[in-house]
Amino acid sequence: VNLKERSYPICITTSFDDFGKTFLSLRTGKKLLIVTDENVDKYYSDICSKELENNGFEVSRHVLAPGEQHKNLEAVYGIYQQLVEYKFDRTDTLVALGGGVVGDITGFAAATYMRGINFVQVPTTLLSQADSSVGGKTGVDFNGHKNVIGAFYQPKLVFINVNTIKTLPKREVSAGLAEVIKHGLILDEEYCYYINENAEKIFNYDENVLQYLAKKNCAIKGSVVEEDEKENELRAILNFGHTIGHAVETVQNFSLLHGECVSIGIAGAFRLSLYLGAVNEAAVENVKKMLLKLELPVSLPGLDVEKVYSHIFYDKKVKDNKLKFVLPRRIGEVFQCNIEDSELIKKVLFD
Ligand code: NAD
Ligand code: ZN
Structure with missing residues (x-):
């Protein structure tokens, strides 16, 4: 290709x-x-x-x-x-x-x-x-x-x-899949279902499936980046799952792989969106199942939520005391919003 x-x-x-x-x-x-x-x-x-x-x-x-x-x-x-x-x-x-x-x-x-x-x-x-x-x-x-x-x-x-x-160690394959499914979650619902249905083939290194994934990923990331090479509104959607994800990564002292933290961040973003009434419960459950099938974590028992929260708050993406989040509207579509309610974020992270 x-x-x-x-x-x-x-x-x-x-x-x-x-x-x-x-x-x-x-x-x-x-x-x-x-x-x-x-x-x-x-x-x-x-x-x-x-x-x-x-x-x-x-x-x-x-x-x-x-x-x-x-x-x-x-x-x-x-x-x-x-x-x-x-x-x-x-x-x-x-x-x-x-x-x-x-x-x-x-x-x-x-x-x-x-x-x-x-x-x-x-x-x-x-x-x-x-x-x-x-x-x-x-x-x-x-x-x-x-x-x-x-x-x-x-x-x-x-x-x-x-x-x-x-x-590649299998854990690294799963971690990579977090970014792969992220592409589907932000822009392409069909792609999410394709990944879900072909999870076993991916883990068995099916050449055709892997080539299709590579093609899709490059096309989706390429299309976003091409319109907005230097990171403004559009490119920000690629950060889906990363606001919480980066914070978890830092708080855990990089003992988890980046993709694993992104997976936790994606699950968190879905729960946050559910609390805000922007996404329905079925989608939240569905995504959780998909991530688990890819052998990715969706939460972290014992996570120090206060620390995660303060890391999010002092992250570079915070402007005017508002937390800028990329949240799902449904599987395959996201929107950006500012969240000021810190208690809400803590509550979501506890779940
Ligand atoms: P990595 O390069 O550290 O590779 C993971 C591990 O797998 C390493 O130990 C490596 O030696 C080993 N490895 C690599 N290929 C292998 C293979 N085929 N067989 C066996 N072992 C192999 O990590 P990664 O997950 O590929 O990349 C993470 C880095 O990418 C981070 O530093 C992150 O900041 C960066 N990143 C950059 C961008 C960007 O747009 N430039 C986007 C996302 C992530
Ligand atoms: Zn990433």
Whole structure:
């Protein structure tokens, strides 16, 4: 599949067979640096390098330590050093082979080295295939603040081999599905039911289902981002489930995966909307069942609600003491609203 509704192609496929050929069509320089992490390196670096070398590219490799705790400027520094040492110029290319962490770090290095060199994304987690590889946000964490250093920078190509998620821990697959179902919940009811009906096939890595998901995710996220690349009203709907989700993530000290927190946030947003009379009870129950079927949490026993609340309140999205929430109207449609009633939020989080 080759979607090209934006300036760069997104290839969705089931192997790396056409990687080199696709790369050639970009007409970049001959030098490539594959940036990956230790976990991904052992599975996919060799096959990608070989494909690229067979097509005449000069390939080198830079392996990062895995995990969010290494998504920092030091990692970027290491990439700069290698680029300078190998005399990369602006026609050459950085290839991000890995999940969202590798993609965000590598994208930022690409955006800033020589004011921008070619950048290609090869996402290998469901989250990065569904979410982070499309949209042009790059960056790293700084002094304990997530994603505060960054740039908007678009790749020249996104190459998605859906079979790479076969080596991903199952918990990571579920976490990625939170962002996947989020796309359906904000804009596409049919898509939600498709995911629900095909949950088992997803967990069994059915190639056709995975390719369909990748295509849908890129189309939905792409359509939102294209209209509103720099985050205003429309792009904000992608934050559905994230206001509560981010707070839970922080309060739990990042012991839960991001997608798991988003799932808790989605369930919370549905309950909040029910209290406000904006969504019906059947939808709330339905969504809860869907999330559980994807092996995602919908609440967290023992969660310190006061802490979550104060984190939400002091989050950057708070303007004029009002909490800006994206809430569901039904499955497949959301709206934005300001909530001032803090007790309401606490009550909803307790449920
Ligand atoms: P990740 O990159 O840390 O990957 C999760 C884990 O899986 C890591 O340990 C990694 O080494 C391992 N892994 C990756 N691919 C694998 C594979 N195919 N087989 C086996 N193991 C594999 O995390 P993620 O969930 O992909 O991404 C999370 C990051 O993405 C966060 O830093 C978040 O801020 C960022 N993000 C960015 C955007 C954006 O628009 N740029 C959007 C959403 C999230
Ligand atoms: Zn997210």
